[in-house]
Amino acid sequence: MPPATVNLTIRAAYELASDVLVRNGMSALHADAVARSVVAGQHDECHSHGLYRLLVCVKGLRSGKVSGNAMPALLDVAPSIVRVDARSAFSQVAFNQATPVLVLKARESGMAALSINNCYHFSALWQEVEALAEQGVAAIAMTPSHAYVAPAGGKQPLFGTNPFAFAWPRPGKAPFVFDFATSVAARGEVELALRNQQPLPDGWAIDRNGDPTNDPHEALQGAMLPFGSYKGSALSAMIELLAGPLLGDLMSFESLEHDGGARITPFHGELIIAFSPERFSGAALEANRARAEVLLQRIVGQGARLPSQRRFAARARSFREGVHLDEALYKEICAL
Numbered sequence: 001m002p003p004a005t006v007n008l009t010i011r012a013a014y015e016l017a018s019d020v021l022v023r024n025g026m027s028a029l030h031a032d033a034v035a036r037s038v039v040a041g042q043h044d045e046c047h048s049h050g051l052y053r054l055l056v057c058v059k060g061l062r063s064g065k066v067s068g069n070a071m072p073a074l075l076d077v078a079p080s081i082v083r084v085d086a087r088s089a090f091s092q093v094a095f096n097q098a099t100p101v102l103v104l105k106a107r108e109s110g111m112a113a114l115s116i117n118n119c120y121h122f123s124a125l126w127q128e129v130e131a132l133a134e135q136g137v138a139a140i141a142m143t144p145s146h147a148y149v150a151p152a153g154g155k156q157p158l159f160g161t162n163p164f165a166f167a168w169p170r171p172g173k174a175p176f177v178f179d180f181a182t183s184v185a186a187r188g189e190v191e192l193a194l195r196n197q198q199p200l201p202d203g204w205a206i207d208r209n210g211d212p213t214n215d216p217h218e219a220l221q222g223a224m225l226p227f228g229s230y231k232g233s234a235l236s237a238m239i240e241l242l243a244g245p246l247l248g249d250l251m252s253f254e255s256l257e258h259d260g261g262a263r264i265t266p267f268h269g270e271l272i273i274a275f276s277p278e279r280f281s282g283a284a285l286e287a288n289r290a291r292a293e294v295l296l297q298r299i300v301g302q303g304a305r306l307p308s309q310r311r312f313a314a315r316a317r318s319f320r321e322g323v324h325l326d327e328a329l330y331k332e333i334c335a336l
């Protein structure tokens, strides 16, 4: 029998999330930003980064490590670099406060980078790049996590699940967006498989001895695998370097050391780069936009789907019908 589910309007899901966060010591500003993030994950049916995340958010707040009210500190580093110190809070408020500066700098210089530092980061990156594309810039984002993933050919967790996301603005249409972990799947998917007592697909993980496993419990004790073997492994190393030492922030193995066994949200930095189509294309802007559309139409024209197509369909459905979540999870969240 499928597990029992609860159906909530989007408004009710937001109120539940913000209420839980405020009752666990978060300021209204942070609770609003984090609640919007987990509800967006839920309404786009990205369940590993939806309301489920409230469990570990609250664990972080109760540990005393995550600040529920720190105000981010913005620093204008250079004409095309802005830094924001999240000061040990979740990343969302820092992102919201720094993005107007990032977009302005990208419009002035053609491209600009945002360094978010000292943040607890759990959100799906599509939320960030999609918000930037809606303001007319193309964007890429990357961040480490905790050391969960073995490098290709290795057996010990070293890299994070290190997501990488990209968005391309399409005026008058939903942007082209992709967002993936550089592991075969996000860690959250393995955690949900454990909760739901489901085996993992082949190729996701190895156990503590380095042998392939389909058991989510063994996988969480062992290591996840990078997607695409040495290719995903190299991308993951790049993300460690660019969003770690380049920004002066922690890599995934350092984030896990910083965690000290608390098993809360990873603590590190994030790199976001924005590109202004206007600056790059100048007078050829509309012609270049039209050429980009030809590419995207030729993808769907041969029966392939665009990344985010499933998400956008889920969003439209959720706005009509509300969101569905597992009843056991709903009860756990209410108990918080």
Ligand code: NDP
Pocket: 046, 048, 049, 121, 122, 123, 124, 125, 126, 143, 144, 145, 161, 162, 163, 164, 165, 177, 178, 179, 180, 181, 182, 183, 184, 185, 186, 187, 189, 266, 305, 306, 307, 308, 309, 310, 311, 312
């Ligand atoms: P998925 O493998 O589910 O999806 C990756 C991307 O591929 C999505 O953009 C998805 O679009 C697209 N896609 C999937 N199937 C197809 C297809 N058949 N054709 C075209 N495109 C397709 O994601 P992951 O498990 O790798 O990651 C899930 C989330 O976890 C991400 O949002 C990521 O940001 C988040 N995460 C966050 C971390 C953090 O530290 N903050 C760490 C690791 C992951 P669609 O959504 O429409 O299916």
Ligand code: PYC
Pocket: 048, 121, 122, 123, 145, 146, 161, 181, 185, 186, 187, 188, 189, 266
């Ligand atoms: O699902 O891999 C993951 C993840 C790590 C941090 C936030 N999500």
